Amino acid sequence: MEIYDSFLAWANTQGIKSHGIEPREIPNRGVGIVATEDLASNMLILTVPTTSLRTLETVPSTLAKSYPPKDFTVHGLLAATLATDTTSNWSKWNAVIPSRSSILTSLPLAWSPTLHPFLPPPALSLLKKQLFKFSLDYTAFLSASESHKSIPKEAYLYNWLLVNTRTFYHETAKTKKLRLPPDDRMVLQPVADLFNHSSRGCSVTFDESQFTITTDRAYAEGEEVTICYGRHGNDFLLVEYGFVFDENKWDEVRLDEVLLPELTARQKEELDEFGFLGNYVLDSDEVCYRTQVALRAICLPSSEWMRAVQGGDDEEAHQEKVDKLLVSILLKYIIKIDDTLERIGLLEEGEPCQRDILCLRWQQIRRLVDRTIARLT
Numbered sequence: 536m537e538i539y540d541s542f543l544a545w546a547n548t549q550g551i552k553s554h555g556i557e558p559r560e561i562p563n564r565g566v567g568i569v570a571t572e573d574l575a576s577n578m579l580i581l582t583v584p585t586t587s588l589r590t591l592e593t594v595p596s597t598l599a600k601s602y603p604p605k606d607f608t609v610h611g612l613l614a615a616t617l618a619t620d621t622t623s624n625w626s627k628w629n630a631v632i633p634s635r636s637s638i639l640t641s642l643p644l645a646w647s648p649t650l651h652p653f654l655p656p657p658a659l660s661l662l663k664k665q666l667f668k669f670s671l672d673y674t675a676f677l678s679a680s681e682s683h684k685s686i687p688k689e690a691y692l693y694n695w696l697l698v699n700t701r702t703f704y705h706e707t708a709k710t711k712k713l714r715l716p717p718d719d720r721m722v723l724q725p726v727a728d729l730f731n732h733s734s735r736g737c738s739v740t741f742d743e744s745q746f747t748i749t750t751d752r753a754y755a756e757g758e759e760v761t762i763c764y765g766r767h768g769n770d771f772l773l774v775e776y777g778f779v780f781d782e783n784k785w786d787e788v789r790l791d792e793v794l795l796p797e798l799t800a801r802q803k804e805e806l807d808e809f810g811f812l813g814n815y816v817l818d819s820d821e822v823c824y825r826t827q828v829a830l831r832a833i834c835l836p837s838s839e840w841m842r843a844v845q846g847g848d849d850e851e852a853h854q855e856k857v858d859k860l861l862v863s864i865l866l867k868y869i870i871k872i873d874d875t876l877e878r879i880g881l882l883e884e885g886e887p888c889q890r891d892i893l894c895l896r897w898q899q900i901r902r903l904v905d906r907t908i909a910r911l912t
């Protein structure tokens with residue numbers, strides 16, 4: 536399509552070199568990168584020189600200077616740069632990035648707060664952290680310049696979320712010198728930011744001079760080529776990127792909300808003492824060791840549990856009891872999940888696609904729980 540051709544032609548003038556790939560619209564995924572020919576494994580398909588990145592160093596100096604030194608984050612400054620840009624320098628990039636409505640509809644941070652309590656607990660706690668970060672960045676943006684007050688909050692939020700969903704980790708001279716936290720060492724890079732995510736994907740490497748993307752396997756002509764944003768479960772992907780997917784190899788379910796209420800105050804104290812209180816998860820293959828330890832705390836007399844946790848007892852000896860207890864807890868969780876699904880079905884707040892993705896997420900959780908019950912019984 537024309538906008539992608541002229542985007543790639545502009546990218547070429549920035550020194551960005553691609554081979555055998557092009558951007559295309561992908562159903563339900565916005566734009567993605569597709570192989571235009573059969574690609575072999577271990578093939579260099581994209582080189583992005585660091586001179587073409589948008590970084591802390593490229594923030595216009597008047598904008599950077601308007602922030603008190605302690606008040607800025609790279610995330611906030613990049614969002615401010617996008618929100619206040621009146622030049623046409625980035626018009627080709629602007630033409631291919633997601634629209635304001637698609638960003639604000641898909642990211643839970645921009646949803647009606649009445650939907651937030653329906654997020655699974657790990658997603659909700661991540662969202663609360665995100666809300667806090669956003670409010671600090673937005674306050675700093677408003678106090679940096681009188682002129683920022685005329686920019687609608689929604690416009691800043693759109694740009695803040697654009698940065699959130701399309702930046703790459705990179706160290707620049709300034710981020711190193713200022714010792715910025717790792718999660719704020721972020722840069723925007725054209726073309727590379729059009730790759731969608733999958734559980735495994737092409738390898739992304741960088742040094743001081745360039746980013747490169749190399750195929751992890753062979754791709755057939757017409758196939759979508761992906762990268763992996765990290766080993767993230769669907770709760771993380773939903774809050775940080777606004778999507779979930781069924782084939783997610785790294786998905787997991789947090790059991791704290793159903794396991795913690797089963798523990799007595801004394802059992803919680805003892806688990807805490809040994810560093811095993813909370814953060815209980817299961818995935819498609821197994822239940823984590825922390826969960827097993829917590830279940831044993833319920834099943835065994837305290838002295839026996841202590842011996843087991845200190846390695847002095849055969850942990851496997853009580854496995855049948857432990858598995859039975861877990862199944863009974865998971866069956867209670869299923870009832871809770873079904874109730875949540877029913878309540879979402881009755882909601883009228885928010886957009887239908889937002890309620891749909893909430894349902895989809897809870898159905899994924901239910902499937903993982905069902906699968907564990909089936910494995911244990």
Ligand SMILES: C[S@@+](CC[C@H](N)C(=O)[O-])C[C@H]1O[C@@H](n2cnc3c(N)ncnc32)[C@H](O)[C@@H]1O
Pocket residue numbers: 563564565566567631632633641700701728729730731732733775776777778779780
């Ligand atoms: C770095 S951008 C990738 C390019 C993006 N699709 C676009 O249209 O510009 C990240 C965003 O792409 C979308 N995305 C990435 N991987 C996806 C996937 N596997 N399924 C659905 N959406 C995905 C999400 O909206 C995410 O926030």
